[in-house]
Amino acid sequence: MDIFKGIDFNDLFVLGWSSNATEITFKIEASIWPDSPHYLNPKPDEYTCYRKCEIQFTDFTSYSGLSEQSSVNPSIDINGSIDYGNIDSLIITNQGFKVVGEFGNLEVINGKVQLKFTHNKLLNFVPATKSVASTGLPTLRCGSPLAMR
Template sequence: MNWTELEIFKGIDLNDSFVLGCSQSEGRLSFDLEASIWPESKFYTEPKKNEYTCYKKAFLSFVGVDSIQGLKPIEAVASSTDPDG
């Protein structure tokens, strides 16, 4: 199943969201996000001036994680800044 088909992600565009950080604890992998939110979402509010759409802080957690492969530690990933700040 594609994540875009899940009701919980209705109006959320993860492709346009930003990862602010991540953490791993026993059985859990979590991402801190600045999520791109669209009018179809119950979390949508009017975008701030000069924003493409509504962006809000959010987190995405995966529970029951047994192993993780290919995810670099956050310290090893080059950061970037949104052109708008």
């Protein structure tokens, strides 16, 4: 998925999430590398660019497997910041998307995924289509920016 090019899911932090009948939103702090069009020079105390953004799923038929945020214990860092781990995988399936992390095993039927940075500029979207062959699905997994399933 081109919208996630240069984003290291292994070093991404889930800051929270919400859902309703029309939208699922993950608030994240993304680790962004130079091959991403969203890369900025790192701050002096950072080894790469970190930017807050949102991953949004919209226009879906249904979803399941997402835990309520209040039922998940967050990690508290030394500096007092709270996060809910990372996104272990984000996969396009024949039915839509599968997203796995501390928040659950989310399955989104149909719909599209969008990446939005805090200044609310829509960057791109990837629609879920049933025409993707099951042997050639793009897969984002922990430890590799893009692998083929």
